[in-house]
Amino acid sequence: MxxxxxxxxxxxxxxxxxxxxxxxxxxxxxxxxxxxxxxxxxxxxxxxxxxxxxxxxxxxxxxxxxxxxxxxxxxxxxxxxIGYLPEIPPLYKELTVDEYLRFVAKLHRVESSQILDALVRVKDRCGLNQVGKKLIGILSKGFQQRVAIAQAIIHQPKxxxxxxxxVGLDPNQIREIRELIRELGKTxxxxxxxxxxxxxxxxxxxxxxxxxxxxxxxxxxxxxxxxxxxxxxxxxxxxxxxxxxxxx
Amino acid sequence: MILTIAAKEIKVLFVSPLAWVFLAAIQLILTWVFLGRLDAFIELQSQLMLIANPPGATEVIIVPVYAVASIVLLMATPLLTMRLMAEEWRNHTMPLLMAAPVTVTAIVLGKFAGLMIFFLIIIFLVGLLPFSLFLGGTMDLGLILSNTMGLLLLAASFVSLGLYVSSLTTHPAIAAAGTLGLLMMLWIIDIVSTDLGNLLPNLSLLKHYEQFNRGMIDSFSVIFFMLFIISFLVLTIRRLDGSRLHG
Known part of the structure; x- marks a missing residue:
């Protein structure tokens, strides 16, 4: 090989x-x-x-x-x-989705000029556009899981x-997540x-x-x-x- | 990276009411002491004039304020440091930090810096009290500066100890109780150990602070504070590294 x-x-x-x-x-x-x-x-x-x-x-x-x-x-x-989604989603419940993802992007050394782009792209991909300004703590389990996945891919890891x-998603969300994973698997x-x-x-x-x-x-x-x-x-x-x- | 983590700590701190309650409570207590001393000084002023070498306004008003401030910080710090590490473990957010391209040292220093920024705000607000007296007369600037420096070093020592204790447990409450216990011990150690030789009393953080409080910047005390801070930061780093190695 x-x-x-x-x-x-x-x-x-x-x-x-x-x-x-x-x-x-x-x-x-x-x-x-x-x-x-x-x-x-x-x-x-x-x-x-x-x-x-x-x-x-x-x-x-x-x-x-x-x-x-x-x-x-x-x-x-x-x-x-590396992008990593642990078994239990690593979320700061007191932050909003945008604040959280911005923090994660900085943590993964995304250039500050590209953070906004990364944020828009990842929210679009994970279906988080509606909840950007909401606190993570009040989101449903499905949305929290999506934020956690967004966290893992925001810096476009290889x-x-x-x-x-x-885990914890309803059948529709599972289908969406699977589609997302298949799409991510292309790159x-x-x-x-x-x-x-x-x-x-x-x-x-x-x-x-x-x-x-x-x-x-x-x-x-x-x-x-x-x-x-x-x-x-x-x-x-x-x-x-x-x-x-x-x-x- | 350190700044990113520090900024996050500050944000998390200020979105909860805890930080605001602390800022308000600490300021209220210290202003109360300040006004009390100011009253006493005005009352005594005529009598003080009769003494050959009278204590100035700074000594009568400001020194007690800073002495009380050190005790207030001792009580407040455990409640602020308790969640620094313990909550990361409790909420399972530590894997996020550990999987990110950040060193353990940066995580620890980031958290330390984050809380120190908060303490700088407190110390700045305390500093406003003596500076308000500049409106009415001259103050002993050197004494104020030595007190400020002492309070800063003291707060940093408290935070580094609290940070370490917080990294030992997943329960913030246990971290708070543990930190408070240790800080109390380090406070009274010079009272109880008077006849145990002169080594133990040197461990008392507040005894070292007294030097600054009286306006004396003792290099021994400065070095002691520095060593204290660095030791507990290193211990915290080792503890985080250990969690990765030993599971």
């Missing part, structure tokens, strides 16, 4: 919490314009993996490269290329990390975690299934479709019946 086309490479990523190994030896490679879905039961290590990829958690072992820059050696340069982006590479299998099927190019801190299955969705394999069966097979994991 040619390294220049990879925007995110995680090698032998591991994380211990005391004696407990939350993530062990995960390998992730993300090509430009690719949407990767991370699946797995609760506690499989999805969020821990994403926290490490976003620089929120230092890995016990392994390396992470973002656009060819080592995240651990040059965190500031690498982080400029790598977007989305931890359960569609950036995206890694997202979810519990909804159909979400992976509709928006992802590739899927990795995590269980007990390791990758137990990895495949391109086009392959799955070609062989008409059902993702649900695969998921059950690799996360429920442990004896099969060893065979893989």
């Amino acid at each position: 040619n390294e220049t086309t990879c925007t995110l490479i995680a090698h032998d990523l591991s994380r211990q919490f005391g004696q407990y190994a939350a993530v062990q030896g995960i390998e992730i490679e993300l090509k430009q314009g690719e949407v990767l879905g991370l699946l797995g039961p609760n506690g499989a290590g999805k969020s821990t993996t994403m926290q490490m990829l976003s620089g929120n958690l230092a890995p016990t072992r392994g390396s992470i490269q973002i656009c060819g820059i080592d995240l651990l050696d040059h965190p500031e340069e690498a982080k400029q290329n 790598v977007i990390i989305l931890d359960e982006p569609s 950036a590479s995206i890694i997202l975690s979810t519990h909804i299998l159909s979400e992976v099927e509709t928006i992802c190019d590739r899927v990795q299934i995590l269980n007990k801190g390791g990758v137990v299955y990895s495949a391109a969705l086009s392959d799955l479709k070609q062989k008409s394999i059902n993702l649900e069966q695969i998921f059950e097979q690799f996360t429920l019946k442990k004896e099969l994991v060893g065979d893989y």
Whole structure:
């Protein structure tokens, strides 16, 4: 695989919490314009993996490269290329949407002359035009989630990390978010975690299934479709019946 | 980056009523003391004239105001610093700062600077009291400046300690109680430790402030305040780094 086309490479990523190994030896490679879905039961290590990829958690072992820059050696340069949506939206409820996004843009070193453009563009994309002057605290869960997604993409990062982006949204909003993710996937590479299998099927190019801190299955969705394999069966097979994991 | 974070802190502070209530309450208390001392000075003025080397208006009126100001700040600081870090953790906004291309040092210094700007406003408002007396006569400018400088260093020390305690917990209330407890301890340490040698009393922040209050800028006190501030800022940075390393 040619390294220049990879925007995110995680090698032998591991994380211990005391004696407990939350993530062990995960390998992730993300090509430009690719949407990767991370699946797995609760506690499989999805969020821990994403926290490490976003620089929120230092890995016990392994390396992470973002656009060819080592995240651990040059965190500031690498982080400029990352947009991160944590599991719980990181919102300052006492600020308005505009104030908040402006702060995030400055934090991500968007040139002050371009902040207004970035703000308009991202609000347009996430459907936030009506609520710019409103306090984040009074917005509905759906709008808050959209603000959180806007926060992750305002600086047009090359790598977007989305931890359960569609949680708490109604079916219409989920569809909108999926469309947004697909559109973002044209220019950036995206890694997202979810519990909804159909979400992976509709928006992802590739899927990795995590269980007990390791990758137990990895495949391109086009392959799955070609062989008409059902993702649900695969998921059950690799996360429920442990004896099969060893065979893989 | 430091300025961006400081500006956000100031904004969050001033959109809540807390900051305004504090500004008003502190000003009310200090103006009250000020007027009380002014009354006393006018009453005593004729008698003071009879003394060979009488204390001036600055000493009689302004020094007590600044002495009270230090106690008021000691009480107020924990309530202002409590949410600096604890709330970022509680509201899960810390991942946003950590995922941004900002160093941990910039986060800590930004928050420190943000609250110090607020304290500069307080100290400026306190400073208006002695300057109002310039209308009626001459004041001891050196004494006023040394008091202002002392109050600034004292406030910075309080804030750095409060910032550190706030980074230890996710509950702002616990951070406030912890900071208040530690500040109280550092206040009374010179009272209770009179016969424990002369090392412990040197830790008392307010004892060092007394020097400034009397108009003496002691380089030992200045260095002590500086070391105190830097130590707790470094501890806070280490604590934030640790949260990334140890989870």
